[in-house]
């Protein structure tokens with residue numbers, strides 16, 4: 604890891620770009636009175652001034668596309684989320700930039716969302732609540748999660764919590780990881796690239812893996828052909844992991860029973876997109892990690908990493924993502 608200079612120029616600032624930016628700046632300012640924090644609440648204009656910005660704290664999605672061209676002094680980006688894909692894909696990423704993520708806090712958020720979506724699929728939640736809205740009393744038959752097979756792709760913090768809750772529900776859990784290794788709360792762990800070969804018995808395929816060159820389009824036509832017609836897909840990680848065209852085709856042809864999607868290749872999901880209206884799709888607007896407890900959960904990591912940045916201590920940063928390394 605290239606060492607950064609710990610020297611900070613007098614007028615340099617740490618920009619916090621988020622809906623809760625005021626809160627973060629106030630808390631970080633209390634902890635580090637010698638540093639200058641600037642809150643920036645989205646939407647952020649493309650021409651926003653980042654001229655004095657030495658460090659940036661953000662989820663990434665609200666940043667201008669030409670961020671790096673507008674922020675010549677930027678040396679560190681602290682993501683507020685787990686995924687680093689947005690910042691890493693911006694043009695002109697400086698090779699010397701430090702990027703760290705907020706990985707580690709999302710397990711309960713993603714796991715609760717996955718269980719919520721699996722139950723909604725299993726208990727025909729969409730139909731039940733549509734019926735309620737129209738005052739229709741129609742008893743829909745559901746199915747149990749208990750005893751069903753679930754394959755959870757992704758063995759990070761979220762994958763682990765998802766497996767734990769699935770196991771507690773009495774499901775039979777298999778994990779898929781970049782490099783197979785023994786993991787908790789799973790009967791087996793297979794390689795990510797072997798998923799298609801294991802889908803014949805799977806009732807729920809849950810995606811909780813980071814988006815990278817190795818996971819782009821991981822779930823495609825061959826996966827849907829391998830799945831049971833009664834099986835469901837649940838995706839809470841990133842839309843690009845699924846070939847959405849192949850998914851729509853699989854749904855239209857009743858190759859699979861349905862899907863619950865929190866993330867999409869293009870966000871916001873375009874109004875005319877088939878996935879909005881598909882009768883066997885539950886679509887939510889990237890909300891798995893959107894919980895009111897979030898600022899308090901991420902704050903300890905922010906405080907720690909801001910301290911490391913101020914000291915020029917790259918090796919102390921938690922969740923440092925090495926640029927150029929595949930996920």
Ligand SMILES: NC(=O)c1ccc[n+]([C@@H]2O[C@H](COP(=O)([O-])OP(=O)(O)OC[C@H]3O[C@@H](n4cnc5c(N)ncnc54)[C@H](O)[C@@H]3O)[C@@H](O)[C@H]2O)c1
Pocket residue numbers: 684685686687706707708709710713757758759760761762811812813814839840841865866889890891892893924925928929930
């Ligand atoms: N829908 C949502 O609101 C939401 C919320 C949080 C996370 N997510 C997505 O879910 C994914 C998984 O979440 P998680 O909490 O398990 O994340 P995590 O970072 O704890 O787990 C991902 C795994 O991949 C590895 N990894 C992650 N980024 C890497 C990188 N850049 N380089 C090398 N290895 C890397 C980690 O070591 C870990 O084993 C995230 O990457 C993100 O895309 C979505």
Ligand SMILES: O=C(O)[C@H](O)CO
Pocket residue numbers: 662683684685686687709892
């Ligand atoms: O990666 C995450 O933490 C969420 O998807 C928000 O970006």
